[in-house]
Amino acid sequence: MTSFVYELLMAGLIALKEYIALHVLTCLIPAFLLAGAMVTFVSRETIIYYLGAAANKVRSFALASGGSFFVAACSCTVIPVSSGLYYAGAGVGVAFIVLWVAPATNILAIVYTGTLLGSKMVITRIITALLMAFIVGFVMNYAFRKEEVRRVSFYSLKKGVNVIGKKEALLLFLLALTLLLPNYLVAKSPYSRKVLVWAIGMTITFLYALKAIDRERIRRWFDETWWFVRMIFPLLLLGVFIVGIIGKVLPSSFVQKYLGGASVFSSWFATVIGQLMYFATMTEAPFVHKMLELGMGKGPSIALLLTGPGMSLPNILAIIKVFGLKKGLVYVFLIMCLGTFAGWFAGNYIF
Amino acid sequence: MRKIEILGMGCAKCMELEARVKRALEELGIEAEVNKVSDVKVFPSYGVFMTPGLVIDGEVKSAGRVPSFEEIKEWLK
Numbered sequence: 001m002t003s004f005v006y007e008l009l010m011a012g013l014i015a016l017k018e019y020i021a022l023h024v025l026t027c028l029i030p031a032f033l034l035a036g037a038m039v040t041f042v043s044r045e046t047i048i049y050y051l052g053a054a055a056n057k058v059r060s061f062a063l064a065s066g067g068s069f070f071v072a073a074c075s076c077t078v079i080p081v082s083s084g085l086y087y088a089g090a091g092v093g094v095a096f097i098v099l100w101v102a103p104a105t106n107i108l109a110i111v112y113t114g115t116l117l118g119s120k121m122v123i124t125r126i127i128t129a130l131l132m133a134f135i136v137g138f139v140m141n142y143a144f145r146k147e148e149v150r151r152v153s154f155y156s157l158k159k160g161v162n163v164i165g166k167k168e169a170l171l172l173f174l175l176a177l178t179l180l181l182p183n184y185l186v187a188k189s190p191y192s193r194k195v196l197v198w199a200i201g202m203t204i205t206f207l208y209a210l211k212a213i214d215r216e217r218i219r220r221w222f223d224e225t226w227w228f229v230r231m232i233f234p235l236l237l238l239g240v241f242i243v244g245i246i247g248k249v250l251p252s253s254f255v256q257k258y259l260g261g262a263s264v265f266s267s268w269f270a271t272v273i274g275q276l277m278y279f280a281t282m283t284e285a286p287f288v289h290k291m292l293e294l295g296m297g298k299g300p301s302i303a304l305l306l307t308g309p310g311m312s313l314p315n316i317l318a319i320i321k322v323f324g325l326k327k328g329l330v331y332v333f334l335i336m337c338l339g340t341f342a343g344w345f346a347g348n349y350i351f
Numbered sequence: 352m353r354k355i356e357i358l359g360m361g362c363a364k365c366m367e368l369e370a371r372v373k374r375a376l377e378e379l380g381i382e383a384e385v386n387k388v389s390d391v392k393v394f395p396s397y398g399v400f401m402t403p404g405l406v407i408d409g410e411v412k413s414a415g416r417v418p419s420f421e422e423i424k425e426w427l428k
Binding site: 039044045048077079080081083084085087088220223224227230231322 | 359360362363364391392394395399400401402414415416417419
């Protein structure tokens with residue numbers, strides 16, 4: 001009995017080493033800094049203004065899908081934004097696009113998915129999330145078209161400043177490079193070279209920041225980064241530890257039977273697990289990595305990567321509370337169908 | 352008496368904002384009525400889309416971030 005407990009603890013610790021320790025320097029630190037910089041330097045008020053004001057449907061959908069990426073970095077902040085847009089008069093489609101895209105393709109999760117699972121997986125994740133967003137937008141608009149007419153017009157919103165200044169945009173670009181170069185371009189070289197590339201990127205980024213950005217805003221940037229670390233990192237540690245233990249106790253015959261291959265059933269099953277289970281942002285990547293090792297198919301993996309962070313039982317309840325039972329259920333059912341289809345399609349035609 | 356509203360759904364940042372506001376009020380010795388507004392449906396009527404939002408005497412002072420302690424004190428003076 002004690003040796004079994006010991007083995008479980010070891011499995012958890014090994015997962016922590018494999019998924020966290022090895023990635024702290026080159027992936028997690030720059031990813032958190034980038035997320036913090038996006039929150040500080042990108043004017044989210046301006047993005048939201050454009051989202052609310054865009055009348056033309058295709059344009060507002062495209063804006064909502066692209067803009068959400070910068071608006072929120074985890075599902076916790078997205079409900080106020082989405083419901084705010086809705087109750088301020090934006091189309092129901094736009095509101096639900098924001099609700100879906102922001103957590104499903106947030107910057108932290110995307111970066112981490114790419115590092116652990118490779119670029120093909122992460123590109124498929126981004127593209128399917130965006131396609132799903134457009135369909136969600138159209139279906140929600142169509143299903144609730146009668147209510148739309150009765151809705152109030154947009155509240156007075158401040159237009160504010162530019163979305164981002166030139167200096168700040170360059171800083172974001174440098175940070176993105178620091179993040180991408182060690183993890184993707186020199187991914188196959190030894191760890192020491194990755195660290196070297198990382199160190200050079202970091203140095204250039206910080207020297208530039210000190211020169212171009214005033215101290216007050218640099219302080220704000222670090223504050224926001226620290227918030228992300230404080231909120232997400234403990235959950236990530238716990239999540240990865242649990243992933244290690246699951247990898248130890250879950251029989252791979254079970255995974256192969258219910259989540260293996262690229263059948264409709266395994267994609268559906270992966271989608272439902274993702275929809276109901278709560279995955280703290282980023283934890284879905286090591287979870288899927290572990291499940292792939294145990295025999296899950298790549299198609300179902302995509303379904304799980306999308307619905308894992310995009311939805312959870314507490315999240316569903318909050319959505320129903322804010323948007324009403326009917327819209328909540330239509331949305332949940334729609335994501336279930338789309339997630340299943342995306343997984344099945346990716347498994348059969350992409351991988 | 353000053354009227355302060357804190358807009359948020361109970362997230363970590365909202366609680367931090369509330370703590371800072373209370374500390375600032377205490378330090379400045381100001382009496383104020385502090386209300387927590389958690390109904391997201393009314394956020395847009397304030398013009399607040401990002402939580403937490405801080406509204407002092409009906410005016411939105413900050414949204415989407417936790418202002419520093421010094422900033423809050425400045426606004427309350």
